Amino acid sequence: MADGTSVPVGVMTPAMAGRRRASSMKRFAQRRSTIAFLLCLPLILLVACFVIYPAFYAIWLSMLNKKMTQFVGLGNFAFLLKRNTFQLVIFQSCLFAITAVIFKALIGITVAHLMHNIPGKNQRIWRGLLLVPWVIPLALSTLTWWWMFDPSYSAFNWILNELGFSSVPWLGVGWIARFCTIVVNVWYGTPFFMIMYLAALKSVPDQLYEAAAIDGAGAWQKLFFVTLPMMRNIIAITILFSLIVTFAEFDIVRILTGGGPQDMTHVFATYAFQVGIQSGDIPLGAADSLFMFPILAVAAFFVLRGVTRRSKEIAA
Numbered sequence: 001m002a003d004g005t006s007v008p009v010g011v012m013t014p015a016m017a018g019r020r021r022a023s024s025m026k027r028f029a030q031r032r033s034t035i036a037f038l039l040c041l042p043l044i045l046l047v048a049c050f051v052i053y054p055a056f057y058a059i060w061l062s063m064l065n066k067k068m069t070q071f072v073g074l075g076n077f078a079f080l081l082k083r084n085t086f087q088l089v090i091f092q093s094c095l096f097a098i099t100a101v102i103f104k105a106l107i108g109i110t111v112a113h114l115m116h117n118i119p120g121k122n123q124r125i126w127r128g129l130l131l132v133p134w135v136i137p138l139a140l141s142t143l144t145w146w147w148m149f150d151p152s153y154s155a156f157n158w159i160l161n162e163l164g165f166s167s168v169p170w171l172g173v174g175w176i177a178r179f180c181t182i183v184v185n186v187w188y189g190t191p192f193f194m195i196m197y198l199a200a201l202k203s204v205p206d207q208l209y210e211a212a213a214i215d216g217a218g219a220w221q222k223l224f225f226v227t228l229p230m231m232r233n234i235i236a237i238t239i240l241f242s243l244i245v246t247f248a249e250f251d252i253v254r255i256l257t258g259g260g261p262q263d264m265t266h267v268f269a270t271y272a273f274q275v276g277i278q279s280g281d282i283p284l285g286a287a288d289s290l291f292m293f294p295i296l297a298v299a300a301f302f303v304l305r306g307v308t309r310r311s312k313e314i315a316a
């Protein structure tokens with residue numbers, strides 16, 4: 001040592017311990033996983049503050065009475081399930097989400113194939129134009145649709161009258177109003193499917209199409225035996241994401257119909273708003289919103305399990 005004294009073998013001085021700790025911390029900080037975690041830490045904190053905490057708080061609220069002074073357990077859920085209106089909400093939410101997602105997927109993949117065959121510069125122009133419905137704020141575009149469906153000043157009814165047909169009460173009849181909400185959601189969400197599927201199409205190797213053509217495959221055979229198998233994971237993930245967003249839809253139904261006529265277009269989000277905010281029963285509204293979770297959890301389980309299984313098959 002500096003003072004001339006010797007240190008027994010195996011004995012660690014405070015200075016040696018400090019250097020070892022500094023070296024360990026340096027190695028820890030240089031690990032890629034540590035750097036990745038530190039970079040993701042702000043996002044993790046935001047998710048914890050704005051997603052995880054509100055979710056657990058909503059679960060707690062759903063187990064309180066209307067005055068939020070007494071714990072009632074699953075009483076709010078049992079009460080909702082006994083109401084005919086809420087049973088109708090479950091049916092309408094599933095009908096709205098599943099029908100809209102199916103049409104968005106079918107139209108999206110059709111438009112993506114058409115776009116894929118357009119030359120470069122023209123493709124960029126059309127791609128930008130087709131993304132406009134998805135870029136415009138949803139509330140603003142829904143107000144435009146509401147004007148076109150308006151019983152007094154409807155653009156659609158004006159066209160029908162010019163062609164000699166009678167006016168249609170677009171938002172005044174239950175099934176027609178459901179159809180209108182689904183149409184607006186499909187119009188808004190299809191560009192997302194289109195751009196995702198177009199990106200997936202561009203990742204399919206041309207050699208596969210050339211090999212299929214050599215084997216005598218036609219256009220439909222290339223689609224079903226080359227294109228779709230290569231896009232299965234992208235299709236599944238896109239459908240799952242859209243299903244989650246569509247189940248939580250609020251703006252379209254709230255602006256177009258407000259849940260009417262006769263509660264025939266309510267979905268989970270709009271009914272939770274009516275019960276929780278407008279009627280002042282926040283625990284019941286929280287219980288209503290939580291009914292989406294088991295439905296989406298089951299859908300996510302089967303979709304992600306299929307994606308994982310196919311990924312393992314490709315890796316093997």
